[in-house]
Amino acid sequence: MEQGYVHSIESFGTVDGPGVRYVIFLSGCPLRCQYCHNPDTWEPASGSLMSVPEVLEGFYNNLPFYRKGGVTVTGGEPLLQSDFVTAIFRNLKKHHIHTCIDTSGAVFTTDNPAFLKELDRLLSLTDLILLDIKHMDETKHKMLTGQSNQKIFAFAKYLEEKKIPVWIRHVIIPGITLYREYLEELGEFMADLDNIQALEVLPYHSMGKEKYKSLGIPYPLDNVREPSAEEAAAARQIILSAYQKKKERLYSI
Numbered sequence: 001m002e003q004g005y006v007h008s009i010e011s012f013g014t015v016d017g018p019g020v021r022y023v024i025f026l027s028g029c030p031l032r033c034q035y036c037h038n039p040d041t042w043e044p045a046s047g048s049l050m051s052v053p054e055v056l057e058g059f060y061n062n063l064p065f066y067r068k069g070g071v072t073v074t075g076g077e078p079l080l081q082s083d084f085v086t087a088i089f090r091n092l093k094k095h096h097i098h099t100c101i102d103t104s105g106a107v108f109t110t111d112n113p114a115f116l117k118e119l120d121r122l123l124s125l126t127d128l129i130l131l132d133i134k135h136m137d138e139t140k141h142k143m144l145t146g147q148s149n150q151k152i153f154a155f156a157k158y159l160e161e162k163k164i165p166v167w168i169r170h171v172i173i174p175g176i177t178l179y180r181e182y183l184e185e186l187g188e189f190m191a192d193l194d195n196i197q198a199l200e201v202l203p204y205h206s207m208g209k210e211k212y213k214s215l216g217i218p219y220p221l222d223n224v225r226e227p228s229a230e231e232a233a234a235a236r237q238i239i240l241s242a243y244q245k246k247k248e249r250l251y252s253i
């Protein structure tokens, strides 16, 4: 029986995909985003080792509430346990439940045939990917997350080839990502893909600060302010304008 490391489960979530959702947080993440508010999910073999029926019990017990939503698997980085996510989704698809993965795509590689085979199996059971684009600039991405963004961009392209619907998520952080230049680059990047269905611009918040304190980890963004809802709306507009302009260029004769 497939088992996986589960950090926690949230019932009746409304911010991780369409409708009301059952949200499963898996353990393990290769990134170290400076704004991460779930540093307690970073360790791979942490949390509870659970089977698919155990993970989905709370979902099926409340199925009527999820009729217009579904199940989202997030983390941590869910693709670190892609075989377990496949087993969860295989179970859900027997009941025609909407399935969604929230991922940074940072573990994507075309060099490992076994990984690709498992990924393809998982994608065939996935209705939607929430793809987190952390930073468009590679050097700044490394500073912000500890790793390059090239695998993430390659994963975005792969999802387009596989015709998997994607919602882009982007956190705006003053002094780090909240610059017109980077926002426009993101819009242009999105315009090069044909499978983007939505954009979510999320203002950075410091809710994770207390967790860092309790885990004894220094909080890297101590002096960074939280942007306002107006700044988030303006950033979204900049991204969408750049997206629109690039699309017009691509399709003009």
Ligand code: SF4
Binding pocket: 029, 030, 031, 032, 033, 035, 036, 037, 038, 039, 041, 075, 076, 077, 104
């Ligand atoms: S990818 Fe998500 S879980 Fe991993 S460090 Fe970044 S914000 Fe945290």
